[in-house]
Amino acid sequence: MRRVSAPNSTLTVPVKRMQQRIDQRANPTPVTRDALLAQVAIAPTAEGWTAWRARCPDVDGLSPTEFRLLPLVWHQLRAQGVIDSVYDGKLRGIHRKIWYQNRLRLNWAGRLVEQLHAAGFQVLFLKGLRLIQQFGWDPGTRPCADVDLWVRPSQYAVAKDFLLNQPGMQATGEVRAHACDLVFNSVHALDLHRLPHLLADPANHARGSTVGLPPGQAPESLFDAAWAQQDDPASGLTLSLLNAFIHDGPDRRTAISALVDWHRTGIAWASIAPTVEATSLRPAFLAQLDAHPEIVAQSPVLRAARTALAGRSMWSRAEQALAENIKTFEAIRAQGYPWSYHHWLWTLAGYTPWQRDLKSIRYGVDFTRKDPNIPLHSRAISIVRGTAYYTLHRRASEIARATINRRSADAARTK
């Protein structure tokens, strides 16, 4: 067996994270630590592992993405005889803990689904647990935060009441447009979906936008199609990717993990393309792939998907419009705006930049208003700053950009 090691550090976690941010600003690297570990997850090598360990000396201050990928990386490297000389025990422990949690979840969720079916509800597994079941993955290699179940939309309200009447089941108070969170005996977290993702309901779109829902379909018929395909692994993967790529922007952890999941399934683009095309989301998929060229380069499946998506001339009008909206999203993001993940979602939902600004201000107001721990004067300052940021700062940036572009054009003309 090969043993690899890296230098240790004794800094505390918050200091280490601050150090990482300072280092990144001073020495920006083209590949983030998350992406580096994702590359090792897709193409495990001792050299790749050593490179990541050199940037994470004591397996501490892990990002959520890194924590999510580590059990798979550890498992795959061990299969090749590569052992970390210092942290093998802890890495094995992460794998075992994830195995333990997922086996408990699968057992509990399986019984819950049987109970729901017996009561007449139609329910499908979504996301991580479905991938584990359908692809036969080692449950220790794919962390899942909770159990995701999608109930037939017309049965959702009654199913939710049915579950809340079960001993031990409680609502956490987190209610979103497409799902709500429940918890069982403070152990099992259940994400009960009415929709597979937010864009599956036209009510969550900007006026005139049809992205996310195939033409002529409604949430109920979407469930019908998924129910008919419940044994199709490609359907399970497609739903998982749609959820990840819609809800999280291209630089966020869920998207990186989703790319690794996709590679792991080995499912070709051709199997998921019809659904993605019908939902006008090809530009979003392309953006997610383009955000991580170093990860895509490691995977034949992802490379082939990227190549297939490059043919934009076949895109629909809705997709062309979405592509333009994504372009403005990325141009603005490149200027360093503190975009919350909502901005990506709002871009896909068809909202223009000024509409997203207004939503940001309202979101910020709601957020600060709901937290009783924030003093009133702090809330007021936060709201004023947010408003100024998303109005004055944006306008100033637009003027500056227009000025630079005009000067560049003038300079080009005079040459």
Place this chain on the structure above:
Amino acid sequence: MLLEQNKLDVEDFGDEVVMLELETGTYWSIKGALIGVARALLASHDSATTLTWWNTQPEAETEVGNAFVQQLSEHGLLVDGDQAPNTTFAEIHCEPGAPRFTVQDDLADLVKLDPIHDVGIEGWPHKA
């Protein structure tokens, strides 16, 4: 007595066999030569004949084997079987290393234990 496998979720990782008691969340880890005992029980061998066979194997330690079977019994995981127990040990393979096992039965503790910061060098579920 036979292992009550309906109550368990088991995974054989080669150098470790882990068992999860589905009703209680109790987590068992079996390592080293003791893996042979686990594998024999999972192949529907009787516990008494398994220990007799195992005590003839390299690195077997009688006390550890007896303690393991005793704990299984105390957890209600050994039952009188309806079917005739397996009698062939030819295909049961013991792993090298000192036989050892741990049983962790605090579900809340197991779930909450941070696998990076709260554990020792052996990792979860062994606390620092």
